[in-house]
Amino acid sequence: MGGDHGPVEICKGAAAACSENPDLELVLVGKESMIAPLLDDVSSKIRKRISIIHAEEQIGMDEHPTIAIRKKRNSSLRLAMEMVRSGEASGCISAGNTGAIVAGGVLVVGRISGIDRPAFGVALPTLNKYTFLLDVGATVRSRPLNLFQFAHMGNIYSKKILGVASPQVALLANGSEEIKGDEVIVSAKELLKTSSLNFTGYVEGDDIPYSKADVVVCDGFSGNVVLKFAEGLMHAVYSILKEEMGHRILPKVGMVFMIPMMKDLWSRFNYEKHGGTPLLGVNGIVVKAHGRSKAPAITNALRVARNFVIQNGVELIREELGKS
Amino acid sequence: MGGDHGPVEICKGAAAACSENPDLELVLVGKESMIAPLLDDVSSKIRKRISIIHAEEQIGMDEHPTIAIRKKRNSSLRLAMEMVRSGEASGCISAGNTGAIVAGGVLVVGRISGIDRPAFGVALPTLNKYTFLLDVGATVRSRPLNLFQFAHMGNIYSKKILGVASPQVALLANGSEEIKGDEVIVSAKELLKTSSLNFTGYVEGDDIPYSKADVVVCDGFSGNVVLKFAEGLMHAVYSILKEEMGHRILPKVGMVFMIPMMKDLWSRFNYEKHGGTPLLGVNGIVVKAHGRSKAPAITNALRVARNFVIQNGVELIREELGKS
Numbered sequence: 001m002g003g004d005h006g007p008v009e010i011c012k013g014a015a016a017a018c019s020e021n022p023d024l025e026l027v028l029v030g031k032e033s034m035i036a037p038l039l040d041d042v043s044s045k046i047r048k049r050i051s052i053i054h055a056e057e058q059i060g061m062d063e064h065p066t067i068a069i070r071k072k073r074n075s076s077l078r079l080a081m082e083m084v085r086s087g088e089a090s091g092c093i094s095a096g097n098t099g100a101i102v103a104g105g106v107l108v109v110g111r112i113s114g115i116d117r118p119a120f121g122v123a124l125p126t127l128n129k130y131t132f133l134l135d136v137g138a139t140v141r142s143r144p145l146n147l148f149q150f151a152h153m154g155n156i157y158s159k160k161i162l163g164v165a166s167p168q169v170a171l172l173a174n175g176s177e178e179i180k181g182d183e184v185i186v187s188a189k190e191l192l193k194t195s196s197l198n199f200t201g202y203v204e205g206d207d208i209p210y211s212k213a214d215v216v217v218c219d220g221f222s223g224n225v226v227l228k229f230a231e232g233l234m235h236a237v238y239s240i241l242k243e244e245m246g247h248r249i250l251p252k253v254g255m256v257f258m259i260p261m262m263k264d265l266w267s268r269f270n271y272e273k274h275g276g277t278p279l280l281g282v283n284g285i286v287v288k289a290h291g292r293s294k295a296p297a298i299t300n301a302l303r304v305a306r307n308f309v310i311q312n313g314v315e316l317i318r319e320e321l322g323k324s
Numbered sequence: 325m326g327g328d329h330g331p332v333e334i335c336k337g338a339a340a341a342c343s344e345n346p347d348l349e350l351v352l353v354g355k356e357s358m359i360a361p362l363l364d365d366v367s368s369k370i371r372k373r374i375s376i377i378h379a380e381e382q383i384g385m386d387e388h389p390t391i392a393i394r395k396k397r398n399s400s401l402r403l404a405m406e407m408v409r410s411g412e413a414s415g416c417i418s419a420g421n422t423g424a425i426v427a428g429g430v431l432v433v434g435r436i437s438g439i440d441r442p443a444f445g446v447a448l449p450t451l452n453k454y455t456f457l458l459d460v461g462a463t464v465r466s467r468p469l470n471l472f473q474f475a476h477m478g479n480i481y482s483k484k485i486l487g488v489a490s491p492q493v494a495l496l497a498n499g500s501e502e503i504k505g506d507e508v509i510v511s512a513k514e515l516l517k518t519s520s521l522n523f524t525g526y527v528e529g530d531d532i533p534y535s536k537a538d539v540v541v542c543d544g545f546s547g548n549v550v551l552k553f554a555e556g557l558m559h560a561v562y563s564i565l566k567e568e569m570g571h572r573i574l575p576k577v578g579m580v581f582m583i584p585m586m587k588d589l590w591s592r593f594n595y596e597k598h599g600g601t602p603l604l605g606v607n608g609i610v611v612k613a614h615g616r617s618k619a620p621a622i623t624n625a626l627r628v629a630r631n632f633v634i635q636n637g638v639e640l641i642r643e644e645l646g647k648s
Binding site: 098099126127137140141172173174175180181182204205206207208209210218220221222224225226227228229230231232233234235236237239240244260264 | 422423450451461464465496497498499504505506528529530531532533534542544545546548549550551552553554555556557558559560561563564568574588
């Protein structure tokens with residue numbers, strides 16, 4: 001029910017994910033009367049693998065996350081998360097209220113014991129590869145131990161999901177010199193230096209697009225600002241390009257020759273279309289899709305969730321960082 | 325002497341600034357034996373307005389800022405700043421060690437009494453206008469009062485230098501809803517709500533390129549990360565575009581038609597070329613140019629410094645925020 005284009009685009013994306021992955025079974029949680037008709041055109045072969053669980057309520061985009069999760073016990077988000085907790089579902093995705101996804105991850109699915117705070121991670125397209133950036137907004141400000149745990153979780157994700165053999169893990173700072181960073185970052189650096197990770201020290205903002213590290217660790221505030229800024233910048237450049245094209249003849253002619261290349265570039269750097277931001281540190285698979293997600297982004301978020309299930313990601317984090 | 329292309333490009337940029345502004349007189353502070361020959365080709369009409377002050381030492385890019393400023397009393401940066409303090413110079417620019425520029429601003433030029441911390445501000449090109457973002461790295465972490473003062477300084481800069489009649493001032497946060505932000509940002513918001521500014525609340529990362537505010541206030545860590553990320557991203561996109569062009573014939577043909585447009589776009593969003601980041605909150609005009617500055621960026625930084633002198637920027641900040 002969440003996001004700007006739910007449930008229409010979510011149903012479309014779900015059906016596409018099912019045709020892509022014959023092993024995938026999906027449960028759509030939300031207003032049954034709205035969802036069922038949206039599946040009418042889905043082939044019966046696919047439709048068989050999609051079930052609907054009715055949820056009377058939904059959490060709005062502007063509601064207070066913790067209060068909404070606590071009070072709206074019949075909301076689609078809460079019900080989906082309860083299915084993850086009980087094991088009925090291997091994981092869940094939502095394009096809804098980000099804060100409520102985090103609150104639900106912590107309060108309903110539960111934290112992995114030993115992990116203080118969860119982190120959203122995103123695989124950012126950069127010059128030569130994907131760089132896994134975390135936290136992009138689950139935990140606003142972090143203590144050194146949080147950053148240390150984020151680094152470990154990012155390392156596991158980079159290895160198992162992104163297939164990097166020995167991920168280079170770095171801390172985001174306001175300069176690459178040793179003397180940079182605030183107290184929290186300096187302490188996190190000291191912790192990481194003595195860890196088993198392939199820790200390479202600080203990176204600066206411009207090192208991210210330049211693929212200087214496989215995993216970049218920061219607090220949720222900085223990560224969120226960077227990710228959203230990147231989205232906005234690419235959109236702004238695209239808008240200007242489109243407008244300029246409208247005014248000028250020659251560039252328009254030129255563009256005809258360039259369409260495939262520009263499309264490639266745009267789809268590569270259109271961050272919000274990538275979709276699928278896992279919430280790491282909770283006791284189950286929870287993936288957030290962008291609020292503006294259309295069907296392809298939903299399909300991608302389901303791909304992310306499925307890979308995480310197959311790779312046993314939560315179990316790996318529990319083994320490495322959890323306390324039994 | 326500072327920056328990647330000093331003193332060659334600095335001398336070129338200085339000469340260009342003098343021909344652009346007949347009222348400008350410049351003093352180049354550094355190794356005289358290196359600087360003097362670089363001015364040999366400058367027309368005597370311009371050369372008359374450029375003098376050289378010899379500095380035996382220089383502060384390296386990797387030196388510890390505070391220690392270097394304290395100990396290297398004959399460094400080019402320190403001597404230039406002493407000229408600002410004494411009034412011999414109306415302002416100074418440097419492409420050198422950023423930390424040393426801040427340390428020199430505070431220790432040599434001195435803070436405006438009543439202002440706790442200085443801020444670097446940068447006029448970022450966005451969709452429809454320039455947005456003044458501060459702090460981009462002078463003060464790593466800020467208290468609410470610092471952010472409050474940054475907002476006022478940004479407001480003055482936006483009005484007087486960027487010519488915005490009633491600047492919309494916003495705080496950068498991890499979401500636009502009232503409940504976002506950490507404790508520092510929430511307190512700063514409360515302070516700003518009761519101020520005389522046209523304060524519009526929070527903006528998110530993607531609101532910056534979308535020109536949602538004239539002045540965006542954040543701590544030096546976040547601002548630095550955003551600014552550098554923007555630089556790096558535009559570079560990465562440009563590199564990929566260039567490489568793809570090399571491989572494909574049709575796009576290359578198409579590009580021929582688009583060169584003027586792409587050049588416009590690139591020069592607009594090539595953040596580091598804009599140059600000229602004023603250090604606000606100190607008792608004199610101090611402008612930082614990007615370490616990678618070539619002559620045009622130096623000329624631009626001198627333009628920024630000159631405008632600030634003409635508009636009496638330091639005096640305005642002192643009047644609005646200073647304590648006598």
